Amino acid sequence: AQRVTQPEKLLSVFKGAPVELKCNYSYSGSPELFWYVQYSRQRLQLLLRHISRESIKGFTADLNKGETSFHLKKPFAQEEDSAMYYCALTGSSNTGKLIFGQGTTLQVKP
């Protein structure tokens, strides 16, 4: 079954602390993995995708096929990072439909 699991509903850290949002997936094939972010009162937007291998707003995520994980990391959290983060995958069928995890609320305290 295709599934994305984000084990933490809430992650609370202090400003300047490192952040790691966990994401594990189940998919028989070669999925594409994404992180989407939703800031307060804004729409869901793409943060980064594994094929780009880029850092956005200081965030990085590495696809670990052996552990079927795609954890999101940032070395020094900022207050403006506070948001809801969703890990998602799309499969190899080229439909483009996204399968989302339950989401993790990141709260960065001053």
Place this chain on the structure above:
Amino acid sequence: DTGVSQDPRHKITKRGQNVTFRCDPISEHNRLYWYRQTLGQGPEFLTYFQNEAQLEKSRLLSDRFSAERPKGSFSTLEIQRTEQGDSAMYLCASRREGRVTEAFFGQGTRLTVV
């Protein structure tokens, strides 16, 4: 704002009534997706269109739900005989065809069935 737009933003309806939502995608995007999001959960795929063709429907989409995209531009999602369990945020997204293209989301329509 030239992004994906959805209308209405909020809808309160009585159980048993029919409701219709509209989504206007980004103009050059030929793929359009509907998702449903309930409290505390991530978005769940409902259906998608490539141009005017509805190519896939989730098992979540019961017979009371119907979606159309008549001219390959805007789309409508209708729910007939609404039930309290239909209360959710309904999200629309669009993208250009291709494996690496980004999906852009609308702000959603929040449905409350009372």
